[in-house]
Amino acid sequence: MEWVTFVEVLLVVFTVSVIFFSGRGVIVQMRRWRATSERQRIEDALKLLLDYQWQQRPISARMLAADLRLSDTAGLRLVNIMQRQGLLETRGSDLQLTTEGQRAALQMMRAHRLLERYLATEARMPLTKVHREAHRLEHTLSPAEVDRLEADLGYPRRDPHGDPIPGPAGEMPSMQASALTAWELNKPAKIVHLEDEPPLAYAQILAEGLRLGQEIRILEITPQRYVLTDGDNEYRLAPAVAANVFVEALPEPSAAANGLVPLKALAHRQKAEIVALDDACQGFTRRRFLDLGLTPGTVIFPELLNSFGDPRAYRVRGTLIALRDEQASQIWVRPLNAQ
Amino acid sequence: MTEASLTSASDDSRHSTSRLTVKDLLSSAEALRPTLGEHFRDELVNSLYREAESIARRAVRQKDDHHYDLDQKIDRLVTSPIFGLPLMLLLLAAVFWVTIVGANIPSQMLANALFSLEEQGVAAFNWLGLPWWITGFLWNGVFRGLAWVVSVMLPPMAIFFPIFTILEDLGYLPRVAFNLDFLFKKAGAHGKQSLSMAMGFGCNAAGVISTRVIDSPRERLIAILTNNFVPCNGRFPTLIMLATVFVAAAFPPALASFAAAGSVVLVVMIGAFFTLAVSWALSRTILKGEASAFTLELPPYRVPNIGRILYTSLIDRTFFVLMRAVMTAAPAGAVIWVLGNLSVNGMSLAAHIANFLNPLGVLIGLDGVILLAYIIAIPANEIVVPTMLMVYMGAGMMTESPDHNFLYHLLVGQHGWTLLTAVNLMLFSLLHNPCATTILTIYKETNSKKWAIMSVVITLGLAFLITFLTASLARLAGWVS
Incomplete structure (x- = not known):
């Protein structure tokens, strides 16, 4: 039948135009996609090389390819491209960033x-x-x-x-942070850095409840595990994970030692004075707290309990403000004796 | 940036060598800015508060606060584990009951007045000798659509919005948000969503606008996308019709209005369940993330300011919503008239479309007429029931609800309605897509076509899915054929 041929011709015309249509055809799109993914690979390689350079470990083209999950040939091609762009140079089998590469x-x-x-x-x-x-x-x-x-x-x-x-x-x-694995037993420390690579170890650290700015000391070291405490809770980490937690010596007596408690742990109807907002509380949440008048030196009073415990409402400067436990644990207070 | 010289002319003559321009000042400020450190904002706010406190200490003398004790007592009652939630449900039922009962008579009066105006208009047009289709289109189509929406919508809104505003002004609604936050927290949403839901009872478009109180964009989007699961005033007539025909008929007349209010509360609770379920699903899929900063101010209880309440609820809310509804109802009335009066092969266009939609309707436990009514009612949900009745009765224009016995015989006797039809119509009414006004509002509030479309896809998809499931279940169990 004639109309079948007609439809076939239409289909062919359509397919051809989809593939070649200038600027929007499949071919142009693919070329564009390859260009961006190549740029992304170069950028990823740059970061990786910088990392190795800081740790003063040598890296070969083969290792680079493996780390970026590329085939050896694709890795070599990448190295060639980067060399042509003046981003890296080779010394023997080692790859080294040029000044330009380091800047990038x-x-x-x-x-x-x-x-x-x-x-x-x-x-x-x-x-x-x-x-x-x-x-x-x-x-x-x-x-x-x-x-x-x-x-x-x-x-x-x-x-x-x-x-x-x-x-x-x-x-x-x-x-000047040192890894937990290089820290002494029982010496108070403040967590300043939680390495987020590899993600699995990082997720474990977060799942344990450790956070930046937390003050801890090591209770026990065995080949199987590190046991830490912040005074209230104990945290257990495998040595490989503990190597991803970086600490610094405490600059001043610790918050817990000063008799501070997080607002969340403050007893109901116990008057207290806000001392500080936690370092981990930044950006939007911190600004919101400050706007509400939760500034250091302010007297705060847990007044209204929800039937489900969370949120709790606090009286601050004459107004009643409800906070969830997550927020209340980011505010450090000192219980006041009066009342 | 202006280059105006900071120093005045006389200073200029003295220090002609050192001139400081605003540009210099700004650029040196910009250079110093990165050296400020991260906590300068904290110090800024701290010093502002310190300053404000010292001014307040000098200028404000505080008397003993007698309200404080009373406030605390009320707070402990409305947030108590035993009375808190029941009190809330009771209040909700009371508000619905007052709205339903109180709106009955004014609605009737408005309808009578407007429909007699229609009769006179028709008579006048006939006297002028205008052709029937002009009279029909303008009076029985456009005007009747308007009259319907005004008489059905205005009285409940004029009652509901002031009551709602009183509760808001009293300071009760923030306590509801405080009580219910644990549910929203589990769903990954914000407790203030319950405020926008309460607003949604009046009108979903108003509910969408009121999500502005939620300051985190992710949680606000969740509140916007799920607001439609709260049945608005425009959908109450459908729910009340179902409640009176299928539920209240089983109660003695004196209790009928309570039964109606009770069933509406039940439907609202089903709606709240879907709101939480969809919020939960959204915060685990396309709006991934954890519930973020929750801060909620619980203001002191106040005696409501009646004048302001009447103004904000009647002018800002009722009138505003009504105007939008009127704008969309007039064209819908015209469409309904055309569909009811244009005949092809001896059957009205409306009946043709209803027949075409029937298989899909039956699949989800409804029928073609109901689907047609929902398509026509996209601009305004109020006209679902009148449109449905128009097609069922084969009339050429929207018809007023006759008494319940007649309705029962028309629906169950002549058009094969079952309990499944009633339940699924209730579910469909609760879950289906937002009305045109609300979709437009979502588009304006999110400034994104994507989210406006999402709001339709989610709701309509869920409506078809749930009604299909209940229908299949009922058929499998052999409850209906």
């Missing part, structure tokens, strides 16, 4: 950590998810946009895991 890598790291900071404190994404999202978004920002993001966030110095954020010229804020 730091720029990537800066974008990544600022994005993590934004996602965690402003968009309030769960901490276990920010790394992946930031990894996806970091390839889309121009340096000018990164600068603007930094200004909007108020020039933060650390990302939500405690990693330092490089400045616009690539300068790094100094950091």
Whole structure:
């Protein structure tokens, strides 16, 4: 029948135009997609190389390919491209970033950590998810946009895991943290950095309930585990996971030693004075607390209990404000004796 | 940035060598900004509060607060584990009962007045000798659609919104949010969502607007997308019709209005269940994330300001919602008239479409006429019942509800309604897509076509899924053929 041929011709015309249509055809789209994914791979390789360089470990093209989950040939092609762009040079089988490559890598790291900071404190994404999202978004920002993001966030110095954020010229804020595995038994410490790679170990750290700014000491070290305490709870970590927790010596007597309790743990109808907002509470939530008048020195009084315990309402400056337990655990108070 | 010189002209002559322009000042401020550190905001707010406190100490003298003790007593009662939730449900039922009973008579009076105006208009047009279709289109179509929406919608809204505003003004509603927050927390949503839900009883568009009190975008979107699961005033007539024909008929007449209010509360609780379930599903799929900062201010109890309440509830809410409904009801009335009066092969267009939709309708335990009524009623849900009755009775225009016995015989006797039809119509009415006004409001509030479309896809998908499941279940169990 004639109309069958007609339909066939139409189909062929349609397919051809879909594939070749200038600017929107499948071929052009594929080329564009390959170009962006190549740029992403270069950017990922830059970060990886910088990491190895800081740890002063050598890296070969084969290791790079394996870490990026590429085939050896694809890894070699990537190295060739980066060499042509002047981002890296080879010494024997070792790969080394050029000055230009280092600058580009730091720029990537800066974008990544600022994005993590934004996602965690402003968009309030769960901490276990920010790394992946930031990894996806970091390839889309121009340096000018990164600068603007930094200004909007108020020039933060650390990302939500405690990693330092490089400045616009690539300068790094100094950091003298040591891994928990290198820390002495029973010596008080403050957690300053929780390594977010590999994600599995990071998820374990978070699941245990450890957080930045927490004051802890090591109770027990065995080949199987590290036992930590913050005075109230005990935390158990495998040594491999404990190596991802970084601590610093306490600058001053610890919060718990000063008789401070989180607002959440304050007894019902016990008057208290707000001493500080937790360091882990940043961005949107912190601004909201401050706007409500939950500033240091303010007297706070847990007045109204929900039948289900959470949220609880507190009287502050004459108004009644309800907070969920998650929020109330971020406010440090000192119980007052009067009343 | 202006380049105006900071120093005045006389200073200029003295210090002609050192000139500081605003531009210089701004650029040096910008250079110093990164050195400020992260906590300068804290210090800023701290010093503001300190300053405000010292001013207040000097200027404000505080007398003993007698209200404080009373407030605490009321607070402990309304948030108590035993009385808190029952009190809330009782209040809700009371508000519905007052709205249903109180709106009856004014609704009737408005309808009588407007429909007699229609008769006179028709008579006048006939006297002028205008062709029948002009008279029919304008008076029986456009005007009747308007009259219907006004008489059905205005009295309940004029009662519901003031009561609602009184509860809001009293300070009771924030306590409801406080009581119910544990549910919303589990669903990954914000406790203040219960405030926008309460608003949704009046009108879902108003409910969507009131989600502005939720300051986190993720939780606000959840509240917007699920607001439609709260039945609004426009859907009450359908629910009340079902309640009176199928439920209240079993009660003595004196209790009928309580039975009606009770069944509406039951439907509302089913709606609340779907709200929480969909919120939970959303916060685990497309709106992934954890419930974030929850801060809720519980204001002191106040004696409501009647003048302000009447103004905000009647002008801001009732009138505003009514105007939007009128704008959409007039064209809908015209469409209904055209469908009811244009005949093809001796059958009205409405009947043709209803026949076409019938297989789909039967599949989900309804019928083609009900689906047609819902399609026509996209602009305004009030006209679902009148449109349905128009098609069932083969009339050329929307008809007023006759008495319940007649209705029962028409629906059950002549058109094969079963208990399944009633239950599924109730569910469909609760779950189906938002009305055009609400969709438009969602688009305006989210500024995104994607979320406006999502709101329709979620609700309509769920409506078809649930009604299909109940219908299949009823058929499998052999309750209906």
